[in-house]
Amino acid sequence: MLIDGKLVSKEILEDLKQKTQKLNEKPGLAVILANDNPASKVYVNSKEKRALEIGFRSYVYRFDRNVKQTDLIKLIHELNQNPSVHGILIQLPLFNHLNAQQLIEIINPKKDVDGFHPVNVGRLHSGLKPYAVCCTPLGIMKLFEYYNIELTAKSALVIGRSNIVGRPMAELLLQKNATVTLAHSKTTNLKAIAKNSDIIISATGKANMITADMVKKGAVIIDVGIIKNLEGKLHGEVDFENIENIASYITPVPGGVGPMTIAMLMQNTYNLFKEAQNAKL
Numbered sequence: 001m002l003i004d005g006k007l008v009s010k011e012i013l014e015d016l017k018q019k020t021q022k023l024n025e026k027p028g029l030a031v032i033l034a035n036d037n038p039a040s041k042v043y044v045n046s047k048e049k050r051a052l053e054i055g056f057r058s059y060v061y062r063f064d065r066n067v068k069q070t071d072l073i074k075l076i077h078e079l080n081q082n083p084s085v086h087g088i089l090i091q092l093p094l095f096n097h098l099n100a101q102q103l104i105e106i107i108n109p110k111k112d113v114d115g116f117h118p119v120n121v122g123r124l125h126s127g128l129k130p131y132a133v134c135c136t137p138l139g140i141m142k143l144f145e146y147y148n149i150e151l152t153a154k155s156a157l158v159i160g161r162s163n164i165v166g167r168p169m170a171e172l173l174l175q176k177n178a179t180v181t182l183a184h185s186k187t188t189n190l191k192a193i194a195k196n197s198d199i200i201i202s203a204t205g206k207a208n209m210i211t212a213d214m215v216k217k218g219a220v221i222i223d224v225g226i227i228k229n230l231e232g233k234l235h236g237e238v239d240f241e242n243i244e245n246i247a248s249y250i251t252p253v254p255g256g257v258g259p260m261t262i263a264m265l266m267q268n269t270y271n272l273f274k275e276a277q278n279a280k281l
Helices: 005-021 038-053 069-081 100-106 118-125 135-146 166-175 190-195 258-280
Strands: 028-033 057-062 087-091 155-159 179-183 199-202 220-223
Touching: 005 038, 005 135, 005 258, 028 038, 028 069, 028 258, 038 057, 038 087, 038 258, 069 087, 069 100, 087 100, 087 258, 118 166, 135 166, 135 258, 155 166, 155 190, 166 179, 179 190
Parallel strands: 028 057, 028 087, 155 179, 155 199, 199 220
Antiparallel strands: none
């Protein structure tokens, strides 16, 4: 079965839109863009568009390469104090002269909509409830939930150990009682591990990472990669055509995990807004 991220994300965004229409005060999302990466510009524009469509306040701060670290530090402090802003996002990567980690750590953890702040990372891995969870892994968990894919006692292989996808993904699966293997570029016998896995989540950014001979019959395949080929066509890191008939569930690229990432960003913004409202009571 094809896992339709477009469909699921559309339902989530429509639900958020209906909830937001009933609010007197609206959730506010602030995005900081400090790079000239064309893909980043597209992502930020898409986030701004979605936020406005569902009725959020959207604040986008775009900087050229002359921006200083101190400028962004000052901005983040202002956003932390702004009661109309409930989520703060730094679009990565930044210009090379900027220190992303320092900026992330300055964000108020209760406004850290990406779930990257050490407080939120620590709370997630301690089994406590973070203020927000990284959007892509959270979106994948929502897909499992939507399609009633059982995780308890299943063997799950996560390939890629980034702080944005791999590590939080592994933790979320553990919390749902899956038996998790976190693989990476130094992992040997990856093919054998994959062949014995009920669930494979590939998040390396490398084309042809998962081939048909690595997948057992009935496995669930989640493709996080978005890669552009020489013709400009988008594809993932899974050999979709040859695995489609082996897997029980599989995500397409595009239209699988990607739409869920933005949907979870909006969901996180709404949740942070509600937390802020409750704190006022």
